[in-house]
Amino acid sequence: MFYRILSILRKEMTQVRRDMRLMSVLIIAPVIQLLVLSYAANTDVKDIVVAVRDNDHSYQSREFIRAIGATDYFRVMYLTSSESTDDKLLINGVADIVIIIPPDFGKNLILGKPAVVQALVDGSDSNFGVQGINQLQKLTMQFSQSLAADLSLKTDIKIPHLQTQSRVWFNPDLKSRYYMVPAIMAQLLMVATMIVTSMALVKEKEEGTFEQLVVTPLKPLEIILGKLLPFTLIAFIEMTLAIPIMLFILEVPFKGNFLVLYAFSALFLLSSLGFGLFVSTFVRTQQQAMLFSTFFVLVPFILLSGFAFPVENMPTIIQHISGFIPMSYYLIAVRGIFLKGAGFHELMPQAIKLTIWGVSILIISSLKFRKRLD
Numbered sequence: 001m002f003y004r005i006l007s008i009l010r011k012e013m014t015q016v017r018r019d020m021r022l023m024s025v026l027i028i029a030p031v032i033q034l035l036v037l038s039y040a041a042n043t044d045v046k047d048i049v050v051a052v053r054d055n056d057h058s059y060q061s062r063e064f065i066r067a068i069g070a071t072d073y074f075r076v077m078y079l080t081s082s083e084s085t086d087d088k089l090l091i092n093g094v095a096d097i098v099i100i101i102p103p104d105f106g107k108n109l110i111l112g113k114p115a116v117v118q119a120l121v122d123g124s125d126s127n128f129g130v131q132g133i134n135q136l137q138k139l140t141m142q143f144s145q146s147l148a149a150d151l152s153l154k155t156d157i158k159i160p161h162l163q164t165q166s167r168v169w170f171n172p173d174l175k176s177r178y179y180m181v182p183a184i185m186a187q188l189l190m191v192a193t194m195i196v197t198s199m200a201l202v203k204e205k206e207e208g209t210f211e212q213l214v215v216t217p218l219k220p221l222e223i224i225l226g227k228l229l230p231f232t233l234i235a236f237i238e239m240t241l242a243i244p245i246m247l248f249i250l251e252v253p254f255k256g257n258f259l260v261l262y263a264f265s266a267l268f269l270l271s272s273l274g275f276g277l278f279v280s281t282f283v284r285t286q287q288q289a290m291l292f293s294t295f296f297v298l299v300p301f302i303l304l305s306g307f308a309f310p311v312e313n314m315p316t317i318i319q320h321i322s323g324f325i326p327m328s329y330y331l332i333a334v335r336g337i338f339l340k341g342a343g344f345h346e347l348m349p350q351a352i353k354l355t356i357w358g359v360s361i362l363i364i365s366s367l368k369f370r371k372r373l374d
Helices: 002-018 020-040 059-069 083-091 105-110 126-154 176-207 210-214 220-249 258-280 286-304 316-322 326-340 348-373
Strands: 048-054 074-078 097-101 118-121
Touching (some): 048 059, 048 083, 059 074, 074 126, 083 097, 083 118, 097 126, 118 126, 176 258, 220 348, 258 286, 258 326, 286 316, 286 326, 326 348
Parallel strands (some): 048 074, 048 097
Antiparallel strands (some): 097 118
């Protein structure tokens, strides 16, 4: 049995090696996509254009504006036009936030009275707007604390203030790239196995070579293993090429164990290859395989697995649906391995669920595939 599987494996690898277009799709394209998508998939908010209307022109208002412009998050633009044009700045996209400093701003601060600054925020991009508000509130609190400390040194009055000390673990700089790059690797692994596997199996039917395999002494299980093992090997080659890019070019920290990463990737590939085999039993052409894999498997997996949108923010019924998507468990595992140094002990629930899903879909797909052979 081993030698028969090895023979068909050699045949498949030779066929893949001779098809340069397929080789480019399997090896070169994922590496390029990893580089491009990793830089593009960045939700960090910087260079927010802040239009400031200073109606006070005091030392305190100038210091407040200077504090805003001193950060990497904001780019200050001074307003001298009529106040009636403030909303147009947001509508036209000239500014992301419009800050209006009221008269007596500095005077009220010195006297210890409330000084309210109005901020008009463009909420058309909710993520951009929320982060802009958070950064502005954080900066305002820091400015208030520094002002209170400065006044307490110049006067006998001790102005109390509450100070909050925060620490961010696992991603101190809150870079979204660290969160997205492992997910992009998972997506590329799935594309290279599920879609390409289904298309390669259907290609055999289109070219008439599949019937030649059926009449050979090879058993259905041997044909299945011989067909799937080459793409498993290619997937691990892709991972091996992608990891140095992630670590040294994209500078994603890796705190886990490579053996744990490869082990979880192998469990994920069970599901991915199983879905590819499952799709191949429904379709007759490569075009159908591509469409079926993309619209009915790949897109739902990406949208509902926590690839870009947190599952916790989804409606309850969608969260239950997400529980039936193997990619959601792999994303938890691969992000935990990269950023938290998680091992099998911490990720045992994800390992069990990936194993159950992978073995189940592979068995179901194999049985359905064997019926087609019969």
